Amino acid sequence: MTSSQAEQVLKSVREIIPALRAAGEKAEEDRWIPAENIALLEKAGVFRIATPARFGGLDLSVGEQVEILREIGRGCGSTAWLGMVWVSSAGLVTLYGDKAQEEVFAGGSVRVSGGFTPSGTLTPTEGGFLLNGSWRFNSGCKAADWNLSAAIVENADGSHDEAIAVVPLSEYTITDDWNTSSAAATGSCTTTAENVFVPAHRVVGYGDAISNTTPGRDAVVTPGRRYGLFTYIMAECAGAVLGIARGAYELFLERIPGRGITYTSWDDQSKHPLTQIQVATAANKIAAGEALLAEITGLLQKYADQDEQPSLEEKADVRGRTAFAVQLAKEAVEILYTASGATAIQRSVPIQRFHRDIQGLSLHALLQPNTNLEVQGRVLLGLDPETPFL
Known part of the structure; x- marks a missing residue:
């Protein structure tokens, strides 16, 4: 059953479908969706659907989120893909402990991009890690508030693990290298981090993220929202x-x-x-x-x-x-x-x-x-x- 909050977002999204379609050709030419598309999704409440209610979000179920993203797809493929990235990545932030969630969800409405290919490194340092690397096909990075980056953890004993760090997008440089025949307006550019400090509370193990068993998370999980x-x-x-x-x-x-x-x-x-x-x-x-x-x-x-x-x-x-x-x-x-x-x-x-x-x-x-x-x-x-x- 769809909640009343989800129904309201769906109603708002359906109303903007003509505008999304009308902007499609220009968005493709610019290789990025227009600011108006983002503003319309913001006004509809899309960027709050995965945010926990305790941070002012709508905290919708996965089925409700999927239905909303499907509606956006009726209007513009690139906008739907970006919406999917920003929403799903925000949902994955709930894998982290309370302190990280408080930082990311401070405004309630949030856009989080992400790259899950571990093409970077996390080197342990006092209080956290140093993040280095580049992530291609980073959809939504041009308008994200935060970014998820998968990386190899280089332990002092020579062993390696995999982890995912959540970092303010402002800490990365963006290379404008997205020029494609499909999903052209997603602006899925390459992002690069150079010796970016990531506090320990903003890093979770890859295996923990896959199974959604991140240690210390139980006290802050929303009932019914533990998805792998x-x-x-x-x-x-x-x-x-x-x-x-x-x-x-x-x-x-x-x-x-x-x-x-x-x-x-x-x-x-x-x-x-x-x-x-x-x-x-x-x-x-x-x-x-x-x-x-x-x-x-x-x-x-x-x-x-x-x-x-x-x-x-x-x-x-x-x-x-x-x-x-x-x-x-x-x-x-x-x-x-x-x-x-x-x-x-x-x-x-x-x-x-x-x-x-x-x-x-x-x-x-x-x-x-x-x-x-x-x-x-x-x-x-x-x-x-x-x-x-x-």
């Missing part, structure tokens, strides 16, 4: 991507009235049986993906309400089914784009941007179908998943 790192992020990613598919479907239906089929006697494409089959197939793929995602968020919430984590087998299922839902969304948009005719390649026609965005985002390492289905299949066959990322 990868299952939570993947569900939110799928929400944004399925929203893009839903948006493309709506754009196709809006565009088709009065369209004929060139070099044929058909003066109304909607009356052609092939178009009817294509629309139905796309609609069913999107609906199937949404149903899979609802099942996933329901599972995560069931365990969170019990203050438990899903089993290894269930986490593997989440990976496989999330990726499969994304694949269904991509296939739906491919069908609709193919049925849109040659005029759809014009940049002024939004469906071509939705098509390119979903193609690019579905290539994200977390969402690759073959990788995730392999993990799920191994576990279904009684084999070791051979990955800690569950």
